[in-house]
Amino acid sequence: xxxxxxxxxxxxxxxxxxxxxxxxxxxxxxxxxxxxxxxxxxxxxxxxxxxxxxxxxxxxxxxxxxxxxxxxxxxxxxxxxxxxxxxxxxxxxxxxxxxxxxxxxxxxxxxxxxxxxxxxxxxxxxxxxxxxxxxxxxxxxxxxxxxxxxxxxxxxxxxxxxxxxxxxxxxxxxxxxxxxxxxxxxxxxxxxxxxxxxxxxxxxxxxxxxxxxxxxxxxxxxxxxxxxxxxxxxxxxxxxxxxxxxxxxxx
Amino acid sequence: xxxxxxxxxxxxxxxxxxxxxxxxxxxxxxxxxxxxxxxxxxxxxxxxxxxxxxxxxxxxxxxxxxxxxxxxxxxxxxxxxxxxxxxxxxxxxxxxxxxxxxxxxxxxxxxxxxxxxxxxxxxxxxxxxxxxxxxxxxxxxxxxxxxxxxxxxxxxxxxxxxxxxxxxxxxxxxxxxxxxxxxxxxxxxxxxxxxxxxxxxxxxxxxxxxxxxxxxxxxxxxxxxxxxxxxxxxxxx
Numbered sequence: 001x002x003x004x005x006x007x008x009x010x011x012x013x014x015x016x017x018x019x020x021x022x023x024x025x026x027x028x029x030x031x032x033x034x035x036x037x038x039x040x041x042x043x044x045x046x047x048x049x050x051x052x053x054x055x056x057x058x059x060x061x062x063x064x065x066x067x068x069x070x071x072x073x074x075x076x077x078x079x080x081x082x083x084x085x086x087x088x089x090x091x092x093x094x095x096x097x098x099x100x101x102x103x104x105x106x107x108x109x110x111x112x113x114x115x116x117x118x119x120x121x122x123x124x125x126x127x128x129x130x131x132x133x134x135x136x137x138x139x140x141x142x143x144x145x146x147x148x149x150x151x152x153x154x155x156x157x158x159x160x161x162x163x164x165x166x167x168x169x170x171x172x173x174x175x176x177x178x179x180x181x182x183x184x185x186x187x188x189x190x191x192x193x194x195x196x197x198x199x200x201x202x203x204x205x206x207x208x209x210x211x212x213x214x215x216x217x218x219x220x221x222x223x224x225x226x227x228x229x230x231x232x233x234x235x236x237x238x239x240x241x242x243x244x245x246x247x248x249x250x251x
Numbered sequence: 252x253x254x255x256x257x258x259x260x261x262x263x264x265x266x267x268x269x270x271x272x273x274x275x276x277x278x279x280x281x282x283x284x285x286x287x288x289x290x291x292x293x294x295x296x297x298x299x300x301x302x303x304x305x306x307x308x309x310x311x312x313x314x315x316x317x318x319x320x321x322x323x324x325x326x327x328x329x330x331x332x333x334x335x336x337x338x339x340x341x342x343x344x345x346x347x348x349x350x351x352x353x354x355x356x357x358x359x360x361x362x363x364x365x366x367x368x369x370x371x372x373x374x375x376x377x378x379x380x381x382x383x384x385x386x387x388x389x390x391x392x393x394x395x396x397x398x399x400x401x402x403x404x405x406x407x408x409x410x411x412x413x414x415x416x417x418x419x420x421x422x423x424x425x426x427x428x429x430x431x432x433x434x435x436x437x438x439x440x441x442x443x444x445x446x447x448x449x450x451x452x453x454x455x456x457x458x459x460x461x462x463x464x465x466x467x468x469x470x471x472x473x474x475x476x477x478x479x480x481x482x483x484x485x486x487x488x
Contacts, residue, residue: 045339050427064430070298075300135299210426210427244332251425251428
């Protein structure tokens with residue numbers, strides 16, 4: 001056997017072994033919930049590596065919290081797209097008519113008022129919100145842990161994701177159940193000691209401090225528990241992913 | 252006329268990792284520059300946004316209307332694919348770097364080819380190397396078979412300082428990664444400090460790339476390119 005053909009044989013063997021290892025790793029990853037919904041396409045390998053690494057090594061990791069003195073004196077609200085007609089009507093009524101719809105794969109669907117949420121559980125955190133553009137600020141976020149709402153709703157065992165929708169026209173997003181049940185993931189209705197101002201997403205925004213700011217959707221009005229994202233939009237898991245942004249924004 | 256005699260110059264793992272790194276770095280540079288356009292302002296410390304005083308600004312238009320740049324137009328938003336490409340290329344760079352380090356340590360590559368001898372590090376030797384660089388191309392021909400001390404120092408700086416720091420400062424901006432390992436960002440003085448350092452080190456790496464290309468052009472681009480592809484170089488007469 002010449003050295004060249006031995007090398008060719010070895011290369012073919014390594015490629016074949018590598019391909020089968022990748023294929024079985026992908027199947028195992030899907031079963032363990034380590035493959036993100038936007039994993040199809042040329043950027044799937046990078047996204048899957050990041051998401052799987054964070055889920056394997058940091059499922060319960062806590063986002064950094066800061067002392068009160070580090071709260072940003074001048075937080076930046078950023079611009080929002082058009083809020084829908086229903087939002088403007090709720091705003092005119094001082095949000096007394098506003099409700100958070102909770103449905104999907106749960107035992108007890110509900111339409112919760114802000115008072116319902118406040119009565120359920122209260123959690124406070126001083127965390128940094130980081131925009132994908134590069135800027136950031138620190139604020140105190142006050143809200144009801146999403147886990148408390150899910151607990152009360154009675155999540156079906158086969159559920160995998162929580163989808164959230166918004167009065168911000170066209171905006172919706174989702175997180176896996178690890179993120180949804182994480183103690184720092186809040187349905188935030190307060191900020192820096194007061195009510196959550198409308199420019200910052202009031203009356204209610206999702207707060208996901210382990211991911212970039214675009215996952216902390218403003219004006220949330222509905223959460224849906226599901227076992228599959230296929231029925232939502234094109235199945236990539238969020239309006240951002242459909243617009244070409246990563247679904248998993250923990251980078 | 253007979254073909255010139257050739258011999259092995261670069262090991263296989265050096266050539267493969269060199270080109271994978273080239274691919275990753277160019278993708279990181281383009282996508283990183285694109286992401287930078289969405290907020291061409293830099294800060295020091297933990298937080299920074301348009302309400303805060305920047306450390307410095309890059310005088311370019313932005314892809315976001317919320318950034319005050321002084322330009323009256325907004326560039327198209329290209330952050331989606333840029334971010335996907337940036338993080339995928341970062342994985343390629345990091346995994347290639349690990350493979351290179353492993354193979355390099357295993358084969359004695361660093362000691363044999365990159366660590367300068369103590370004699371080379373004395374000032375007269377360094378001064379001679381600089382002087383020889385100024386009198387091109389005589390120095391370049393000699394360098395075809397061994398790196399001179401300036402090259403060795405530059406390569407070691409890139410391999411063991413700049414690339415590790417650019418990966419570290421990149422990870423220190425990630426909210427998910429810093430949740431797992433908070434000291435990666437607190438040691439740098441905060442997320443915005445990490446972002447600023449990431450930019451500065453990226454500029455340093457880009458300068459290295461430009462000097463590297465200039466040296467190749469001066470030393471004989473095609474012969475050096477061939478050596479890094481085939482691994483072979485012409486033996487000195």
